[in-house]
Amino acid sequence: MDIVDVVSESVLLKKSGRNFVGLCPFHSEKTPSFTVSSEKQIFYCFGCGAGGNAITYLMKHDGYAFPEAVRFLAGRYGVDLPKRRRTPEQERIISEKERLLDINEQAMEFFSWLLHHSRFGATGSAYLAHRGFSGTTIESFRLGFAPEGWDRLLNHFQKKGTPLQLVEKSGLILARKDRGGFYDRFRNRIIFPILSANHDVIAFGGRVLDDALPKYLNSPETPVYSKSRSLYGLHSAKIPCREQQAVYIVEGYFDLLAMVQHGFPNCVATLGTALTPEHVKILRSLIGQNGVVKLVFDSDAAGLKAAERSVSVFDKGYVDAQIIVLPDGHDPDTFLFKNGDEAFEDASGNAVDAVTFLMDSAIRDIGLSIHGKSKIISRMADVLRNVGDKVKLSLYVHMLAERLGVNEEAVLDRVRRRESAGPTVRRRGMDAETVRPPEPPGSRLERKIITMMIQFPKLIPEVIQQGVLDHFENKTLKALGSVLVHHHGDADPTDAVADAVDGAEALIAALSIETEDWNTRDGLKLIHEFLERSPRSEERVLLEEIKQAEKAQDKERLERLLEKKYKLAVQKQKQRQELLGSA
Incomplete structure (x- = not known):
């Protein structure tokens, strides 16, 4: 198993020296600061401070609990991974999520069986055939x-002995108002299973x-489904999106199916909600720094509103977003089946x-009457005030002024008045999406000592002998160092550290991601410098005692x-000479 393979499922990575880099999936950024080391099997973002190993990545990116991430990786790569003790509350939450996913999987199989049943599914099958969808698309x-x-799915789970309260929690059945039982949520409908990026059935x-x-x-x-982080078709679009560094976003299930069937597999659909910053981060990680997002909106009022909302969302996410305009009355589904893939390519x-x-x-x-021009400027001012890039804003103001035949300053003045009149998206300098890496704990020398212990464990016995950790002031680094000492000789002490120290995965990644060429001489010099500068060093204690004796x-x-x-x-001078002469 290679962490690069795991991360590449959701982030477009490029080789950079000994490591791989890409756009961080955990915060919005213009240039890649997210680094993955195949050699050390860790990731770290210099922009937001997220870091850890493959398991940590899945937990943070996909919302897995630790055991779920372990089982996912074990199933994917056929490897044995370490186990970790869990509290009863953690066991309960994990067990519930796994059971909900299992219920969803069973429901998907049941709905599929009904569709293909000669009697129960005849109506649904005929409808899909009439819409032009192939058997391959239906199966895929x-x-x-x-x-x-009202109770087909309900009876299915009752026969299996599945607790109905858990089925209710999955959203598949609803309680009757008088609480006298349950009934099916979905009736007389084509069913579209919604899968996570890792192919779990979540909704x-x-x-x-x-x-x-x-x-x-x-x-x-x-507990397993969040609309703001989920996109229909993402599980099948990941690889095409990475390969083409582009993604199409459509609004409906049938739109997506039509796109894929007509040769546009790098396509996802929103799930009855507006695009969110989380959606944008997920997609930008897949398509990379120079990738393109193409939105296919209807030309009606709802489509215009969606386009207006997208300006601020994509601008904040540093994404190059374009809009494909289809003829009035068409969505991707109807347009593709009527005109074909070449016409869509042209659009x-x-x-x-x-x-x-x-x-x-x-x-x-x-229209371009005098009143119309004024109204257009007012409408566009609401859009332009959400453009955070000053260069882009200047170009758009110039374009609008030129098309309307008015002075640029008049347009800009209306934009400024709109900004002062009401709430607007904050500029990047104050943007809620703008993040800074957390302040590193401890002093520079304390962090350097821990880095040496991780990357050059040969000197851990010297750290023990000289009582180096006794001089640490930062409790987190001291605890981390103590675990490294205790597990000295282990092939990989990372999991032991993670168990013992909260947030240790990201801290270890931060200290380990940049490799230093350690040797015994430099390591001993570091220890010597640290002990000399320590407030608790023998020399400093002695000087304090001399002051007291004089007083x-x-x-x-x-x-x-x-x-x-x-x-x-004399002793210190002798140590310095030994250090200078040591290998």
């Missing part, structure tokens, strides 16, 4: 069907076969950035201390 995305009836979406409302119904948020080639799209829409909808005018004690100081100085 594990589509299913929930026929009419479901359902679409009616007629004009009934609501047209779409989605699972509620659960994609004519994609424009979100601000230009909104500018075009405003001019088309409002008390205790001549006899003063003579003894001065003699001791002389002998200590």
